[in-house]
Amino acid sequence: MIFSSALIENAVNEFARLPGIGKKTALRLVLHLLKQDPAQVKLFGEVVTRMRDQIKFCKICHNVSDQEICSICSNPSRNKALVCVVENIRDVMAIENTQQFNGTYHVLGGIISPIDGVGPEQLNIYSLVDRVQQQGIEEIIMALSPTIEGDTTIYYLSKKLKEFPVKITTIARGIAFGGELEYADEMTLARSISNRLPLESYVQK
Amino acid sequence: MIFSSALIENAVNEFARLPGIGKKTALRLVLHLLKQDPAQVKLFGEVVTRMRDQIKFCKICHNVSDQEICSICSNPSRNKALVCVVENIRDVMAIENTQQFNGTYHVLGGIISPIDGVGPEQLNIYSLVDRVQQQGIEEIIMALSPTIEGDTTIYYLSKKLKEFPVKITTIARGIAFGGELEYADEMTLARSISNRLPLESYVQK
Numbered sequence: 424m425i426f427s428s429a430l431i432e433n434a435v436n437e438f439a440r441l442p443g444i445g446k447k448t449a450l451r452l453v454l455h456l457l458k459q460d461p462a463q464v465k466l467f468g469e470v471v472t473r474m475r476d477q478i479k480f481c482k483i484c485h486n487v488s489d490q491e492i493c494s495i496c497s498n499p500s501r502n503k504a505l506v507c508v509v510e511n512i513r514d515v516m517a518i519e520n521t522q523q524f525n526g527t528y529h530v531l532g533g534i535i536s537p538i539d540g541v542g543p544e545q546l547n548i549y550s551l552v553d554r555v556q557q558q559g560i561e562e563i564i565m566a567l568s569p570t571i572e573g574d575t576t577i578y579y580l581s582k583k584l585k586e587f588p589v590k591i592t593t594i595a596r597g598i599a600f601g602g603e604l605e606y607a608d609e610m611t612l613a614r615s616i617s618n619r620l621p622l623e624s625y626v627q628k
Numbered sequence: 629m630i631f632s633s634a635l636i637e638n639a640v641n642e643f644a645r646l647p648g649i650g651k652k653t654a655l656r657l658v659l660h661l662l663k664q665d666p667a668q669v670k671l672f673g674e675v676v677t678r679m680r681d682q683i684k685f686c687k688i689c690h691n692v693s694d695q696e697i698c699s700i701c702s703n704p705s706r707n708k709a710l711v712c713v714v715e716n717i718r719d720v721m722a723i724e725n726t727q728q729f730n731g732t733y734h735v736l737g738g739i740i741s742p743i744d745g746v747g748p749e750q751l752n753i754y755s756l757v758d759r760v761q762q763q764g765i766e767e768i769i770m771a772l773s774p775t776i777e778g779d780t781t782i783y784y785l786s787k788k789l790k791e792f793p794v795k796i797t798t799i800a801r802g803i804a805f806g807g808e809l810e811y812a813d814e815m816t817l818a819r820s821i822s823n824r825l826p827l828e829s830y831v832q833k
């Protein structure tokens with residue numbers, strides 16, 4: 424692509440670094456911004472920069488947060504004895520969107536996957552064991568994608584938590600095996616949480 | 629969509645203002661940026677803001693430019709006696725990408741379209757007449773999309789330029805009637821410029 428303006432070329436290249444944005448789409452976005460008020464474009468740049476600069480990760484659950492403790496963990500009406508373990512913050516958002524879950528979360532930051540070089544030590548597992556040990560958690564819901572890696576992670580966590588008096592459940596298999604949790608529709612996801620199963624029945628199956 | 633972070637919610641909303649970017653895509657982009665180095669995200673914001681703040685429009689051809697006069701108009705090896713009239717800067721880029729055209733441009737900034745309330749006075753037509761009158765232009769290539777609005781604009785321009793000793797041509801009809809110039813492949817576009825026709829043969833047809 425040939426540009427007669429370095430300003431535009433640089434902006435197109437920046438947009439084209441984003442996933443799923445090719446050069447043609449990047450150009451379309453840049454030409455759109457060119458028609459906007461400079462103050463609006465400045466706001467766009469500032470909001471995006473501030474988001475990355477100021478974002479924190481909750482000291483309790485590792486969810487993204489504007490404060491040291493996220494708005495879910497600090498909400499007095501959420502059930503702190505019920506913890507939903509998820510792979511990433513997209514899963515938190517997917518479950519929050521169902522508006523059916525009143526517990527809290529624990530974001531692992533990934534899933535055990537030897538092929539990708541992700542072992543338990545790369546994930547937020549110690550802090551989960553700490554929470555169970557120290558905070559009177561009654562139930563852990565394993566809301567991991569129903570894949571081999573998800574099952575491996577559930578198995579590993581259940582061994583780590585075996586010594587504690589905590590009930591471990593898994594979300595109901597409303598989601599097809601191999602399906603991605605975050606792409607499930609809200610109805611399926613809400614139902615699979617309310618129909619959650621004790622871990623034993625899951626492992627036997 | 630429910631967010632536990634206002635920082636993320638604001639950034640998603642900003643991305644979702646862009647054309648063709650829905651909330652889901654916006655979230656995907658934001659979560660990608662969240663994984664990038666803050667300095668890289670800051671650069672993204674700065675490059676986009678600077679682009680909008682510092683962009684100029686060439687005083688001769690109305691193309692986007694980093695200077696008062698664009699890099700095409702100020703290039704001594706470009707043929708200043710040959711001017712290609714286009715609707716917008718995307719068309720300039722499309723033709724430049726063919727690397728087959730050595731003249732200069734005149735960006736109208738739109739096309740005559742009474743339905744959309746765009747009349748000749750909204751377009752860069754006076755400055756085109758000025759250029760023809762004062763700068764010894766020998767040939768004007770009408771490179772407008774082959775639509776009714778394109779034809780109307782060509783007809784209007786040809787009347788305005790009738791009194792001057794300038795040859796008016798149109799790009800060859802390699803592009804299907806109703807087709808958008810900017811989406812034509814480079815081969816078709818390059819060929820339709822090199823096979824351009826005198827206006828008379830176009831109007832008769």
Ligand SMILES: [Zn+2]
Pocket residue numbers: 481482483484485486492493494495496497
């Ligand atoms: Zn939290």
Ligand SMILES: [Zn+2]
Pocket residue numbers: 686687688689690691697698699700701702
């Ligand atoms: Zn110019």
